[in-house]
Amino acid sequence: MPQTLELAPPDAQVDTHVLSDAQVTHVSDEAWEAVQPILDEYDPPRRLGRKRIDQRQALDAIVYRIRSGCRWNHLPKEYPDDSSVHRTYQRWQRLGVLDRVLERLGERTNGHH
Numbered sequence: 001m002p003q004t005l006e007l008a009p010p011d012a013q014v015d016t017h018v019l020s021d022a023q024v025t026h027v028s029d030e031a032w033e034a035v036q037p038i039l040d041e042y043d044p045p046r047r048l049g050r051k052r053i054d055q056r057q058a059l060d061a062i063v064y065r066i067r068s069g070c071r072w073n074h075l076p077k078e079y080p081d082d083s084s085v086h087r088t089y090q091r092w093q094r095l096g097v098l099d100r101v102l103e104r105l106g107e108r109t110n111g112h113h
Contacts (some may be wrong), residue, residue, distance in 0.1 A: 024078050025067070027105070034037045035059070035101045042097045053080040058088040059101065065089075066102075 027035070039055050046052070060078035065072065072082045079085060092098040 023064075023067075024076050025064060026062065029057060030066045031105055032056055032059075035104050038097060038100050038104065042095050042100070043092060053088060055088070058085050061085040061091075062089050062098070063105070 036055075043055075057080050061075050061082075062085060064070075064079065065075060065085075072086045075082045075085060089098065092101070
């Protein structure tokens with residue numbers, strides 16, 4: 001069974017800050033090291049076409065949206081463009097990557113992303 005790693009705690013002084021009552025959280029280095037191989041295997045960079053947004057930043061935004069329940073177009077400005085994040089979310093769902101990543105992070109969504 002894979003080891004479950006937590007995201008950086010909401011009170012982490014370096015990676016998290018308060019923005020309008022919502023916590024902008026970033027995946028810890030340890031958690032990123034655990035999920036990066038999943039992304040490399042199931043969603044490797046394409047050789048052609050539009051350059052993708054940074055996967056770690058996309059993951060930060062997706063986790064924020066899952067936790068907060070906000071609309072995609074209400075993501076804080078600290079995250080990449082909401083359309084790009086949403087496209088990444090949809091691709092990861094379609095590829096089965098999102099469930100693997102969230103399981104590894106210990107995010108409990110009960111099947112509702």
